[in-house]
Amino acid sequence: MSARVIAQVIVLGTQILGKAFVEAYKQAVANAAGGGAVGSAGRLGKDSLTRQTGMTIEEAYKILNLKKDNFDVSTFAKNYEHLFKVNDTSSGGSFYIQSKVMRAKERIDMEMAEATKKNKNSQNNDKQPSS
Structure with missing residues (x-):
């Protein structure tokens, strides 16, 4: 029983981390396409x-x-x-x-x-x- 719970926790944790990485990657791509370097130039x-x-x-x-x-x-x-x-x-x-x-x-x-x-x-x- 405990092995099944541990396996479910691992699968659920992996899904959450996977979604977070996908979202972070999408955000990075959007920043790069939209001129991510503008932030430092704009600030200065x-x-x-x-x-x-x-x-x-x-x-x-x-x-x-x-x-x-x-x-x-x-x-x-x-x-x-x-x-x-x-x-x-x-x-x-x-x-x-x-x-x-x-x-x-x-x-x-x-x-x-x-x-x-x-x-x-x-x-x-x-x-x-x-x-």
């Missing part, structure tokens, strides 16, 4: 610097405790230096947070360099005579 945004660094400019501003509408280079440098030193591993800080602070600085530096480049290009276009 369409900005090339965001894709390159993996960090949005808003996230970088939050990490360094800066306000985008009231950006000051001296505050930027001061906040970076302070957060980098406070999170130094030799003084008991967090390497992870220190890395985030450094990546945030790099992201803002890249944004500033791109803005400077665009500004120079627009100035050069303004200086060219129109025909």
Whole structure:
């Protein structure tokens, strides 16, 4: 009698697991066909610097405790230096947070360099005579 019950439990468990795997496979196929990679690209945004660094400019501003509408280079440098030193591993800080602070600085530096480049290009276009 107990062997029969054990066999039924095994058969029932196998059926349940089989159905679950079939459903998971169908879901995976649907995700692949529908553009499953869109999730990561959509989360990071369409900005090339965001894709390159993996960090949005808003996230970088939050990490360094800066306000985008009231950006000051001296505050930027001061906040970076302070957060980098406070999170130094030799003084008991967090390497992870220190890395985030450094990546945030790099992201803002890249944004500033791109803005400077665009500004120079627009100035050069303004200086060219129109025909």
